[in-house]
Amino acid sequence: MNKDIDILISEVGPRDGLQNTKVFMSTEYKKKWISAAAAAGLREIEVCSFVPPKLIPQMADAAEVVAHALTIPGLNVAALAPNFRGAQGAMEAGVQKLTLTISVSKAHSLANVRMTPDEAIASAKKICEFRDSLPKDKRPVIESGLSTVFGCTLEGAVSEDEVVRMAVASVEAGCDEVGLADTTGYANPEQIRRVFKKVRAAIGDRLSGAHLHNTRGLGLANVVAALEVGVTTFDSSLGGLGGCPFAPGASGNIVTEDLVFMLESMGLRTGINMEKLLAMRSILEEGIPGEPLYGYVPLAGVTKGFVPATPQQ
Amino acid sequence: MNKDIDILISEVGPRDGLQNTKVFMSTEYKKKWISAAAAAGLREIEVCSFVPPKLIPQMADAAEVVAHALTIPGLNVAALAPNFRGAQGAMEAGVQKLTLTISVSKAHSLANVRMTPDEAIASAKKICEFRDSLPKDKRPVIESGLSTVFGCTLEGAVSEDEVVRMAVASVEAGCDEVGLADTTGYANPEQIRRVFKKVRAAIGDRLSGAHLHNTRGLGLANVVAALEVGVTTFDSSLGGLGGCPFAPGASGNIVTEDLVFMLESMGLRTGINMEKLLAMRSILEEGIPGEPLYGYVPLAGVTKGFVPATPQQ
Numbered sequence: 001m002n003k004d005i006d007i008l009i010s011e012v013g014p015r016d017g018l019q020n021t022k023v024f025m026s027t028e029y030k031k032k033w034i035s036a037a038a039a040a041g042l043r044e045i046e047v048c049s050f051v052p053p054k055l056i057p058q059m060a061d062a063a064e065v066v067a068h069a070l071t072i073p074g075l076n077v078a079a080l081a082p083n084f085r086g087a088q089g090a091m092e093a094g095v096q097k098l099t100l101t102i103s104v105s106k107a108h109s110l111a112n113v114r115m116t117p118d119e120a121i122a123s124a125k126k127i128c129e130f131r132d133s134l135p136k137d138k139r140p141v142i143e144s145g146l147s148t149v150f151g152c153t154l155e156g157a158v159s160e161d162e163v164v165r166m167a168v169a170s171v172e173a174g175c176d177e178v179g180l181a182d183t184t185g186y187a188n189p190e191q192i193r194r195v196f197k198k199v200r201a202a203i204g205d206r207l208s209g210a211h212l213h214n215t216r217g218l219g220l221a222n223v224v225a226a227l228e229v230g231v232t233t234f235d236s237s238l239g240g241l242g243g244c245p246f247a248p249g250a251s252g253n254i255v256t257e258d259l260v261f262m263l264e265s266m267g268l269r270t271g272i273n274m275e276k277l278l279a280m281r282s283i284l285e286e287g288i289p290g291e292p293l294y295g296y297v298p299l300a301g302v303t304k305g306f307v308p309a310t311p312q313q
Numbered sequence: 314m315n316k317d318i319d320i321l322i323s324e325v326g327p328r329d330g331l332q333n334t335k336v337f338m339s340t341e342y343k344k345k346w347i348s349a350a351a352a353a354g355l356r357e358i359e360v361c362s363f364v365p366p367k368l369i370p371q372m373a374d375a376a377e378v379v380a381h382a383l384t385i386p387g388l389n390v391a392a393l394a395p396n397f398r399g400a401q402g403a404m405e406a407g408v409q410k411l412t413l414t415i416s417v418s419k420a421h422s423l424a425n426v427r428m429t430p431d432e433a434i435a436s437a438k439k440i441c442e443f444r445d446s447l448p449k450d451k452r453p454v455i456e457s458g459l460s461t462v463f464g465c466t467l468e469g470a471v472s473e474d475e476v477v478r479m480a481v482a483s484v485e486a487g488c489d490e491v492g493l494a495d496t497t498g499y500a501n502p503e504q505i506r507r508v509f510k511k512v513r514a515a516i517g518d519r520l521s522g523a524h525l526h527n528t529r530g531l532g533l534a535n536v537v538a539a540l541e542v543g544v545t546t547f548d549s550s551l552g553g554l555g556g557c558p559f560a561p562g563a564s565g566n567i568v569t570e571d572l573v574f575m576l577e578s579m580g581l582r583t584g585i586n587m588e589k590l591l592a593m594r595s596i597l598e599e600g601i602p603g604e605p606l607y608g609y610v611p612l613a614g615v616t617k618g619f620v621p622a623t624p625q626q
Contacts, residue, residue, distance in 0.1 A: 156618030305469030
């Protein structure tokens with residue numbers, strides 16, 4: 001991580017946020033969003049997923065969006081892929097970080113990517129081998145994004161031993177990093193501390209970040225717990241967009257605005273300019289009109305006399 | 314604290330929640346709410362405030378509400394008073410715990426109770442002396458509810474030395490307990506840890522609970538931080554009612570339903586039955602129709618296979 005920030009926020013809105021919206025965001029607005037996010041100080045953006053346009057039409061312009069993001073100096077351009085074909089497309093497009101979704105829950109894995117968790121690991125191995133066959137400057141960092149780590153809507157509780165096994169298998173398959181995702185909003189702070197510790201004991205610094213959801217309102221509480229056990233990378237999305245909210249008012253992803261406000265208030269530098277970040281919501285309001293946006297700080301404003309940890313420019 | 318619970322939830326909805334509602338809740342529904350809360354396992358309820366009905370008409374039935382609450386076995390009946398007259402009324406009504414609001418911010422104190430913080434301490438001393446003049450079985454526990462501890466909408470930052478001084482002064486005035494309130498939703502987890510530690514260093518076990526707001530979405534994150542530094546009593550309100558939300562969607566008090574779900578998921582016993590707690594929202598929907606209610610767990614439901622720490626009866 002750069003020495004001028006304490007916490008890396010990975011903005012996943014353009015990928016996770018847009019895949020379920022009713023209204024499609026135009027390529028123009030996606031580019032606008034990504035540029036504004038980078039200008040606000042975000043260092044990493046998951047800009048799209050490489051999936052069949054038939055399944056998620058919103059991602060049909062993935063390659064064009066990546067091409068735009070790659071023109072922004074200093075930005076780490078990330079994308080997601082569920083399988084070999086998607087991964088190949090992402091690498092052809094030139095992404096710098098590639099996240100593979102690998103579900104720890106068998107039922108979820110079968111429903112989501114029609115592979116068992118072990119088959120998904122085998123696929124990750126093939127993807128990593130393909131990556132290693134590319135010229136050095138074309139090889140993205142590959143993250144195993146373990147999903148349903150803290151519980152599954154189909155299976156309920158997920159075995160922590162199985163989480164550790166899948167993390168180790170991911171590294172053995174060639175993944176550079178392993179992130180842990182609370183896909184379903186099941187995690188609680190105690191569990192966060194326990195599971196991150198267990199996985200770190202098994203794979204050390206290969207453990208990268210936390211992808212947390214706010215489905216049951218525990219998103220930022222879980223961030224506090226993750227900070228305690230040394231997690232320094234967090235996914236979030238502008239306006240809390242995405243993350244499969246399944247009830248009105250029940251948001252999905254943790255909200256970038258609230259997360260950044262909390263971290264900066266705690267004295268942790270994110271490198272992000274709070275004012276520019278809050279101003280970005282208008283891009284969503286215009287680009288996907290009518291979509292529900294979440295977040296408290298955008299409504300209440302920052303506190304009087306707020307002094308962020310990041311020097312504001 | 315009873316040995317069968319780890320955390321005491323003090324439900325403040327009937328007081329803090331109702332003082333700003335547009336629709337008045339009838340005395341009948343207040344009684345219904347209090348009875349249902351006790352039946353769901355809540356051990357302490359702040360049932361009303363003793364304030365001039367001219368200022369807060371919703372509290373005109375305070376004495377009747379207290380009388381009802383006192384009939385419920387095992388319930389600790391709490392009320393709030395801003396001044397001597399109110400405190401006298403509360404003691405006449407027979408409350409078992411009396412919280413005095415004492416603001417650390419001078420500007421807030423003057424605006425709220427037309428006394429400086431030091432004058433409010435002098436008033437607390439008179440109230441404690443009056444309490445001590447009563448027969449032993451008529452003497453409530455008196456809590457100094459320090460407000461604007463973590464920041465003030467009028468003054469901005471609040472001095473932590475001043476918070477400590479006011480906590481010490483509260484104890485010297487005769488208060489049995491001192492609670493710390495984030496009246497304005499300004500607190501962050503780092504500050505929570507720091508301030509609670511400082512106050513505990515000064516007054517030890519006289520430090521009672523945390524009254525946290527969710528104005529900027531950090532309510533449960535602050536609970537996690539408070540738990541770390543040994544806080545075991547939390548105020549919250551059903552449906553997040555009250556706590557001066559000043560923007561649509563920006564809730565005030567932390568939501569009892571979400572708080573209990575989080576604590577129980579973490580293995581901390583609250584003594585509360587989750588199903589009965591969630592069912593109670595219908596009392597608010599009927600008793601104050603149209604009032605916005607908050608909370609995520611009521612929308613998303615508990616997790617599949619949820620095993621609460623409290624044995625559910």
